Structures are given as C-alpha cells and as structure tokens.
Amino acid sequence: MSLEFVEYPAQGDHKATVIWLHGLGDSGDGFAPVAPQLALPKELGVRFVFPHAPVQPVTLNGGMAMRSWYDIKSMDLDKRADEQGVRESAAKVAAIIDQEIAKGIAPNKIILAGFSQGGVVSLHLAPRLDYKLAGVMALSTYMCVPAKLADEAKQQGLNIFMAHGRFDDVVPHSAGRQAFDVLSANNMEVSWQDYPMAHQVCGEELMAIREWLIARLS
Numbered sequence: 001m002s003l004e005f006v007e008y009p010a011q012g013d014h015k016a017t018v019i020w021l022h023g024l025g026d027s028g029d030g031f032a033p034v035a036p037q038l039a040l041p042k043e044l045g046v047r048f049v050f051p052h053a054p055v056q057p058v059t060l061n062g063g064m065a066m067r068s069w070y071d072i073k074s075m076d077l078d079k080r081a082d083e084q085g086v087r088e089s090a091a092k093v094a095a096i097i098d099q100e101i102a103k104g105i106a107p108n109k110i111i112l113a114g115f116s117q118g119g120v121v122s123l124h125l126a127p128r129l130d131y132k133l134a135g136v137m138a139l140s141t142y143m144c145v146p147a148k149l150a151d152e153a154k155q156q157g158l159n160i161f162m163a164h165g166r167f168d169d170v171v172p173h174s175a176g177r178q179a180f181d182v183l184s185a186n187n188m189e190v191s192w193q194d195y196p197m198a199h200q201v202c203g204e205e206l207m208a209i210r211e212w213l214i215a216r217l218s
Contacts, residue, residue: 002092005049053118054089119140127149142175159216163208165196166196167198
C-alpha cells in the first residue's frame with residue numbers, strides 16, 4: 001500500500017522536493033508547519049511532502065497501535081530498530097521518491113529528511129538507492145543494522161546533515177554520534193551539529209537546516 005501524506009506546495013515552479021518523515025506516534029501533520037517557517041527562496045521551487053507512517057502495534061508500548069515506521073521491541077540500541085519493518089517502510093518511501101522523479105524532479109533535487117524513527121528510515125534508504133539524492137537530513141536519530149551498510153551501500157559521498165540534542169533522553173546523543181562515525185567510515189559526507197535540547201527540534205537548528213537546504217538545492 002502506498003503512503004498517504006500531507007504536502008506544502010512549491011512556491012512557484014516545482015523544481016525540488018523535500019520528503020520529511022516524522023517520529024514514533026506522530027504523523028505527517030507534525031512537521032508540516034515547519035515548511036512555511038523555513039521560508040525558502042521561491043526561486044528554489046521546493047515542494048515538501050510529509051508522509052504518514054502506517055498504524056501498527058508497537059511492542060514497547062504494550063502493543064498499542066500507533067503510527068510507526070517499524071516496531072520497537074527493546075530500548076537497547078542494537079535491537080531497537082526492527083530491521084524488517086525498517087526495510088518495508090524504506091521501500092514505501094522509495095516509491096514516493098520514484099513518483100517525484102517520474103514528475104521530472106532529478107534525484108539531485110530531492111532531499112530525504114527524518115526525525116527519530118523517520119531518520120532511521122532515511123539513513124537506511126538513501127545510501128542503498130540506485131541514484132544519489134541531494135542529501136539526507138537526519139535529526140535526533142540512530143542507525144538500523146549499521147554493520148550491513150558497507151556491503152549494501154550503493155552511494156558514496158552522500159551529503160548528510162545530522163543534528164541531535166545533547167540532553168536527548170529518548171535517543172541518546174551517543175547513538176547519534178555512533179551513526180555519524182559509521183556513516184563517515186563509509187565515505188559519506190556527514191556534518192554534525194548538536195544543541196542544548198532534549199528529543200526535539202529547536203529554532204537554532206531550523207536556521208541551520210534552512211541554510212543547508214538552500215546550499216543543497218541551489
């Protein structure tokens with residue numbers, strides 16, 4: 001089944017697309033207000049797509065059904081991301097990317113972004129695609145099966161913007177740094193920034209995101 005989404009249309013001719021994946025229990029509506037706040041230059045023609053994760057039971061939350069990109073069975077970092085679920089969600093997100101390409105948007109004008117669970121899917125998918133995207137924005141997140149990246153990655157030099165809260169009590173700061181180290185070791189072009197915040201996005205971070213998006217999509 002294809003993913004439903006909310007969107008913020010390009011201001012002017014559609015020339016680029018940002019696909020932004022939310023975190024556990026949220027929906028595409030959660031980050032949708034960020035698009036106009038970023039106030040990207042109209043001449044970039046950026047369309048934002050905010051997909052909704054499927055509703056499914058989450059083991060760690062007592063089996064309660066909620067929007068999630070994959071099941072979480074343990075808080076242990078090496079077991080937290082259900083690999084099969086991550087791969088299934090990645091395939092659904094890849095279908096959205098393919099739809100954008102079919103509309104005439106080149107891969108180097110497409111950004112894949114994700115917060116927390118959404119970042120896990122983004123970091124998993126982008127290096128494994130047959131084409132190189134303009135970049136990946138990975139916010140307050142970690143990696144699924146990092147040991148498999150070396151064998152499965154099809155892209156090198158992928159530009160990745162990583163940001164994390166120094167006081168994150170959901171995804172530890174160290175988990176983000178670990179992902180940064182793995183990606184760097186696999187020849188990705190990764191930048192790192194952290195902020196005095198918890199598991200969230202702050203205003204200073206949004207300013208950095210805006211600058212990065214303009215640089216990647218200009």
